[in-house]
Amino acid sequence: xxxxxxxxxxxxxxxxxxxxxxxxxxxxxxxxxxxxxxxxxxxxxxxxxxxxxxxxxxxxxxxxxxxxxxxxxxxxxxxxxxxxxxxxxxxxxxxxxxxxxxxxxxxxxxxxxxxxxxxxxxxxxxxxxxxxxxxxxxxxxxxxxxxxxxxxxxxxxxxxxxxxxxxxxxxxxxxxxxxxxxxxxxxxxxxxxxxxxxxxxxxxxxxxxxxxxxxxxxxxxxxxxxxxxxxxxxxxxxxxxxxxxxxxxxxxxxxxxxxxxxxxxxxxxxxxxxxxxxxxxxxxx
Amino acid sequence: xxxxxxxxxxxxxxxxxxxxxxxxxxxxxxxxxxxxxxxxxxxxxxxxxxxxxxxxxxxxxxxxxxxxxxxxxxxxxxxxxxxxxxxxxxxxxxxxxxxxxxxxxxxxxxxxxxxxxxxxxxxxxxxxxxxxxxxxxxxxxxxxxxxxxxxxxxxxxxxxxxxxxxxxxxxxxxxxxxxxxxxxxxxxxxxxxxxxxxxxxxxxxxxxxxxxxxxxxxxxxxxxxxxxxxxxxxxxxxxxxxxxxxxxxxxxxxxxxxxxxxxxxxxxxxxxxxxxxxxxxxxxx
Amino acid sequence: xxxxxxxxxxxxxxxxxxxxxxxxxxxxxxxxxxxxxxxxxxxxxxxxxxxxxxxxxxxxxxxxxxxxxxxxxxxxxxxxxxxxxxxxxxxxxxxxxxxxxxxxxxxxxxxxxxxxxxxxxxxxxxxxxxxxxxxxxxxxxxxxxxxxxxxxxxxxxxxxxxxxxxxxxxxxxxxxxxxxxxxxxxxxxxxxxxxxxxxxxxxxxxxxxxxxxxxxxxxxxxxxxxxxxxxxxxxxxxxxxxxxxxxxxxxxxxxxxxxxxxxxxxxxxxxxxxxxxxxxxxxxx
Numbered sequence: 001x002x003x004x005x006x007x008x009x010x011x012x013x014x015x016x017x018x019x020x021x022x023x024x025x026x027x028x029x030x031x032x033x034x035x036x037x038x039x040x041x042x043x044x045x046x047x048x049x050x051x052x053x054x055x056x057x058x059x060x061x062x063x064x065x066x067x068x069x070x071x072x073x074x075x076x077x078x079x080x081x082x083x084x085x086x087x088x089x090x091x092x093x094x095x096x097x098x099x100x101x102x103x104x105x106x107x108x109x110x111x112x113x114x115x116x117x118x119x120x121x122x123x124x125x126x127x128x129x130x131x132x133x134x135x136x137x138x139x140x141x142x143x144x145x146x147x148x149x150x151x152x153x154x155x156x157x158x159x160x161x162x163x164x165x166x167x168x169x170x171x172x173x174x175x176x177x178x179x180x181x182x183x184x185x186x187x188x189x190x191x192x193x194x195x196x197x198x199x200x201x202x203x204x205x206x207x208x209x210x211x212x213x214x215x216x217x218x219x220x221x222x223x224x225x226x227x228x229x230x231x232x233x234x235x236x237x238x239x240x241x242x243x244x245x246x247x248x249x250x251x252x253x254x255x256x257x258x259x260x261x262x263x264x265x266x267x268x269x270x271x272x273x274x275x276x277x278x279x280x281x282x283x284x285x
Numbered sequence: 286x287x288x289x290x291x292x293x294x295x296x297x298x299x300x301x302x303x304x305x306x307x308x309x310x311x312x313x314x315x316x317x318x319x320x321x322x323x324x325x326x327x328x329x330x331x332x333x334x335x336x337x338x339x340x341x342x343x344x345x346x347x348x349x350x351x352x353x354x355x356x357x358x359x360x361x362x363x364x365x366x367x368x369x370x371x372x373x374x375x376x377x378x379x380x381x382x383x384x385x386x387x388x389x390x391x392x393x394x395x396x397x398x399x400x401x402x403x404x405x406x407x408x409x410x411x412x413x414x415x416x417x418x419x420x421x422x423x424x425x426x427x428x429x430x431x432x433x434x435x436x437x438x439x440x441x442x443x444x445x446x447x448x449x450x451x452x453x454x455x456x457x458x459x460x461x462x463x464x465x466x467x468x469x470x471x472x473x474x475x476x477x478x479x480x481x482x483x484x485x486x487x488x489x490x491x492x493x494x495x496x497x498x499x500x501x502x503x504x505x506x507x508x509x510x511x512x513x514x515x516x517x518x519x520x521x522x523x524x525x526x527x528x529x530x531x532x533x534x535x536x537x538x539x540x541x542x543x544x545x546x547x548x549x550x551x552x553x554x555x556x557x558x559x560x561x562x563x564x565x566x567x568x569x570x
Numbered sequence: 571x572x573x574x575x576x577x578x579x580x581x582x583x584x585x586x587x588x589x590x591x592x593x594x595x596x597x598x599x600x601x602x603x604x605x606x607x608x609x610x611x612x613x614x615x616x617x618x619x620x621x622x623x624x625x626x627x628x629x630x631x632x633x634x635x636x637x638x639x640x641x642x643x644x645x646x647x648x649x650x651x652x653x654x655x656x657x658x659x660x661x662x663x664x665x666x667x668x669x670x671x672x673x674x675x676x677x678x679x680x681x682x683x684x685x686x687x688x689x690x691x692x693x694x695x696x697x698x699x700x701x702x703x704x705x706x707x708x709x710x711x712x713x714x715x716x717x718x719x720x721x722x723x724x725x726x727x728x729x730x731x732x733x734x735x736x737x738x739x740x741x742x743x744x745x746x747x748x749x750x751x752x753x754x755x756x757x758x759x760x761x762x763x764x765x766x767x768x769x770x771x772x773x774x775x776x777x778x779x780x781x782x783x784x785x786x787x788x789x790x791x792x793x794x795x796x797x798x799x800x801x802x803x804x805x806x807x808x809x810x811x812x813x814x815x816x817x818x819x820x821x822x823x824x825x826x827x828x829x830x831x832x833x834x835x836x837x838x839x840x841x842x843x844x845x846x847x848x849x850x851x852x853x854x855x
Contacts (some may be wrong), residue, residue: 043534050533052464073645075358077435081428100537143651150647163737167448172459174742179622248620249613252670328819335818337749360643362720366713385822452733457744 010214018124020088025120027089028108030060030158031096035105037166045169046097056168057093063165064128064157068150072139115228122220129155129189130213133196144201148193155189184234188223191236192216295499303409305373310405312374313393315345315443316381320390322451330454331382341453342378348450349413349442353435357424400513407505414440414474415498418481429486433478440474469519473508476521477501580784588694590658595690597659598678600630600728601666605675607736615739616667626738627663633735634698634727638720642709685798692790699725699759700783703766714771718763725759754804758793761806762786 016022034057035042046053058080059066065079080086095104107113132154136147153160159178166173178186199205199212207215226232244250301307319342320327331338343365344351350364365371380389392398417439421432438445444463451458463471484490484497492500511517529535586592604627605612616623628650629636635649650656665674677683702724706717723730729748736743748756769775769782777785796802814820 047529047534047538049465050529051467052462055464069358071646073358073639073643073648075356075424077356077428077431078358080430080434081425083427083429086430098532098534098537101541139645140651142653143647144653145650145656146647149650167459168462168464170460170462170465172457172742174737175740177622177738177740179625179738180619180740182621244617244620247668249617249668252668253617256671332814332819332823334750335814336752337747340749354643358643360709361641362713362716363643365715365719366710368712368714371715379817383817383819383822386826452744453747453749455745455747455750457742 007208007210010208010210013123013217014210014213016123016127018127019085022120022124023085023088024092025117026124027061027092028096028117029114029121031057031093032105032108032114033158034060034165035096037162038169042097043102049169052169053097054090054093056165058089059161059165059168060158061089062157063161064132064154067153067157067160068132068135071153072136072150115225118224118228119221122224123217125155125185125189126192126213126217126220129192129216130196133193133200137197137200144197147197148190151193151196152186152189155192156183156185159183159186184223184227184236187234187236188220192220292493292495295493295495298408298502299495299498301408301412303412304370307405307409308370308373309377310402311409312346312377313381313402314399314406316342316378317390317393317399318443319345319450320381322447323454327382328387334454337454338382339375339378341450343374344446344450344453345443346374347442348446349417349439352442352445353417353420353438356438357421357435400510403509403513404506407509408502410440410470410474411477411498411502411505414477414501415481418478418485422482422485429482432482433475436478436481437471437474440477441468441470444468444471469508469512469521472519472521473505477505577778577780580778580780583693583787584780584783586693586697588697589655592690592694593655593658594662595687596694597631597662598666598687599684599691601627601663602675602678602684603728604630604735605666607732608739612667613672619739622739623667624660624663626735628659629731629735629738630728631659632727633731634702634724637727637730638702638705638723641723642706642720685795688794688798689791692794693787695725695755695759696762696783696787696790699762699786700766703763703770707767707770714767717767718760721763721766722756722759725762726753726755729753729756754793754797754806757804757806758790762790 034053035046038045062079066076068074069078070076096108097105099105108117129151133147133151136143136150140146156178158165159182162176162178163173166176182190195205195212195216199209205212223232223235319338320331323330347364351361353359354363355361381393382390384390393402414436418432418436421428421435425431441463443450444467447461447463448458451461467475480490480497480501484494490497508517508520604623605616608615632649636646638644639648640646666678667674669675678687699721703717703721706713706720710716726748728735729752732746732748733743736746765775765782765786769779775782793802793805
């Protein structure tokens with residue numbers, strides 16, 4: 001492919017207008033996720049508690065912005081000030097939950113529609129991560145950790161508000177913490193944040209900004225589509241296992257097991273072994 | 286009644302000073318609600334955990350302001366900066382929980398006192414809704430949703446902090462979400478917020494502002510007193526049932542049941558029917 | 571001791587630089603507390619969920635600043651903007667959780683190390699209480715309650731974020747509220763806040779500021795060391811029992827029991843008695 005043309009496409013992707021088409025894609029997938037989270041009682045719940053249903057959906061749609069604003073002392077309700085966006089979000093919600101014969105839901109679940117919307121959502125996600133990092137960098141030019149946190153939260157806010165979102169619907173699942181088993185989206189947003197920071201703050205990445213951005217968009221869309229079509233869920237796992245083995249005790253625990261058998265009590269050794277196995281099991285899921 | 290005199294009264298109600306009498310009425314009812322929420326163990330709890338008791342009471346008293354401030358990136362502790370108000374609130378708390386022979390509690394529970402205090406609290410509530418809408422309108426002149434949310438929260442903040450308030454006392458009731466079964470106060474505050482916004486932002490309401498305000502005060506007080514004396518709890522239910530039937534699936538679900546029996550599987554039909562019944566049951570409670 | 575020399579020492583303590591040695595002491599004790607809170611599964615957990623482990627540890631380290639910022643509408647992530655502090659905190663975490671053969675943990679648990687670090691942490695705590703009070707006083711010069719709250723939260727923030735910290739690790743213990751059974755640190759921070767406010771805002775304390783500050787440092791360190799070495803846990807309990815008896819129903823309940831036996835129903839009397847006993851039991855724990 002012609003590099004000139006490629007850079008042109010990249011530049012266009014950077015300047016892509018999000019409203020309203022990408023918002024619609026994002027909202028549709030959020031409504032689907034809320035509906036799926038409700039399980040088989042979704043229809044009954046949406047009839048009995050429209051307010052709780054709508055509020056928890058809005059929390060999912062605007063999760064990233066709200067959480068990031070909350071952490072940066074900006075108005076949590078700020079993302080709701082854009083009235084056209086609210087109207088679009090509400091229409092999508094109504095369409096997915098209340099259309100006669102459940103046509104809206106069936107349309108949104110239709111595979112080609114879902115694939116296109118998912119791809120659009122990933123493009124949107126990339127923009128949100130970038131905006132988050134840029135915004136945090138403006139507030140705290142040297143606080144790399146804050147940039148990473150805000151970028152990640154903007155990228156996968158809904159993952160972190162799940163507890164709150166369910167609580168609005170009267171369901172409390174304290175063990176479903178995103179931090180315990182971060183999803184692929186969280187990890188990808190984290191990596192994207194780090195790359196954007198490297199691109200912005202250091203000289204390590206020599207490619208033009210539009211290319212970096214476009215590369216991340218392609219990465220996001222590619223893995224989303226592989227996840228839908230091929231069922232590959234998390235390409236980070238091998239790296240994580242390596243990291244775990246090298247830095248978070250894996251190798252040392254094994255060494256301790258091999259050489260230190262004498263020093264450790266029998267019970268402890270067994271524990272370490274069992275944990276090691278459990279750790280592997282978890283990460284190979 | 287002479288319209289001139291009526292407008293005069295309305296103007297006086299608008300300019301009514303709240304501190305300290307209306308504050309005392311509000312605090313007394315808050316203390317009663319905390320005490321009733323504690324149930325039969327209230328006295329024991331207040332003796333064993335005065336700090337938790339006082340904190341959860343303070344959270345109830347200042348709920349609206351604190352939640353609204355939290356959502357608008359203003360200091361959550363802001364409402365506590367007014368020292369005389371704090372002192373009055375603390376004295377009322379002490380009076381209701383710790384007076385010898387429980388005189389304070391008995392006095393506050395005495396029906397005529399309760400009726401007068403309830404009426405005063407409703408006047409206070411109306412002022413808080415109005416202040417909330419005005420404040421949000423100043424910050425976001427075009428964000429109608431934010432105005433409604435802030436107005437509603439200011440009007441019935443305690444309903445939304447119930448989870449937090451109970452948590453301070455070590456009790457966790459995740460299913461008691463205000464969003465699931467909004468109380469009459471929440472709905473009334475919401476309607477009042479909408480009317481204030483219509484009055485402020487559009488030409489739809491031609492009456493003078495003082496009359497609109499006074500009308501809402503009368504509406505609040507009237508339904509509070511009917512609720513205490515006559516036991517009428519929620520005049521919004523017929524409208525809700527209509528809304529549910531028209532917009533949130535009611536009619537379509539029924540039609541689907543009647544015409545679509547062939548297309549739906551037997552189990553699904555039953556589900557829809559059951560849900561419909563459940564929905565009606567809930568709303569007619 | 572020569573008063574001149576004493577004042578000199580006091581002045582030096584006031585101006586003590588906290589970074590990095592006091593930060594290291596504070597972080598080490600925070601890491602120990604997280605590890606102990608995890609119980610026997612600490613090592614397994616740290617291997618399986620390094621992210622959740624790190625996040626909950628960071629929340630403990632920066633608890634005071636984050637909670638205080640959240641309540642004052644300042645950025646909750648603000649305390650993370652200081653990159654060197656983040657690096658030190660992360661190194662300490664790594665050292666305590668992941669060093670081969672658990673050397674880091676064993677070093678931190680070594681009694682002389684723990685005593686020195688605890689003393690340093692108390693000096694740090696005193697500084698944080700003072701900074702909190704000063705900061706709140708700058709924002710709200712007349713809101714004494716806010717100053718006390720912020721001072722207390724800065725002094726023992728970790729106590730108040732325990733629920734959240736455990737939630738990050740997927741554990742939910744709603745009954746473990748600091749407000750229900752405030753720890754010695756909370757009470758000591760509260761008393762220190764009040765003393766700092768008296769020193770700052772009134773003429774009641776005529777001693778120079780450095781002496782007041784130094785006195786509180788000594789008080790903190792002294793009781794921390796007695797708690798580690800002698801096992802004295804809470805010198806406030808006698809005062810609390812007195813307060814409870816005088817102001818929170820103790821005496822009146824007893825009087826009611828003695829004189830009012832006729833008026834009270836048998837059941838109620840028993841209740842009061844039982845509660846009184848329970849109250850004593852709790853406070854004598």
